[in-house]
Amino acid sequence: MPNKENVHFFDLVYKVVRLIPEGRITSYGAIASYLGSAQSSRMVGWAMNTAHSLVEKIPVHRVVNRNGLLTGKAHFETIDRMQKLLENEGLIIENDQIIDFANHFWDPKIELAI
DNA sequence: GAGGTGACTGCGA
DNA sequence: CTCGCAGCCACCT
Numbered sequence: 001m002p003n004k005e006n007v008h009f010f011d012l013v014y015k016v017v018r019l020i021p022e023g024r025i026t027s028y029g030a031i032a033s034y035l036g037s038a039q040s041s042r043m044v045g046w047a048m049n050t051a052h053s054l055v056e057k058i059p060v061h062r063v064v065n066r067n068g069l070l071t072g073k074a075h076f077e078t079i080d081r082m083q084k085l086l087e088n089e090g091l092i093i094e095n096d097q098i099i100d101f102a103n104h105f106w107d108p109k110i111e112l113a114i
Numbered sequence: 115g116a117g118g119t120g121a122c123t124g125c126g127a
Numbered sequence: 128c129t130c131g132c133a134g135c136c137a138c139c140t
Contacts (some may be wrong), residue, residue: 123133125132
């Protein structure tokens, strides 16, 4: 659905991430796949890095790798921040990994019915 | 302008 | 099972 020219990859990423419901999470790959660049999952991660600097509030803590591992926690203010935020939304984190990850997974491809 | 880096992923050894 | 490598593309030096 995204165009090819005037649409920036990052903008789409922000848009999708912002749509993630509370208590849900998704993966970099899922977003990348939704944007039509399944192999560019790295860019999603980089987008999060940029998003962190934006004024807009983007729930970047709801984006983890495909294993439900909090790989991006190091980029938050504190290492515990990400886990704390997720736990505050009803998720359970153990060993930096989201418990019952699959059950809380939010796939933009499905939820947004691309 | 060129090279290095990275919050990922999938596949092969 | 774990470990390593290649592909991907925007940003930084």
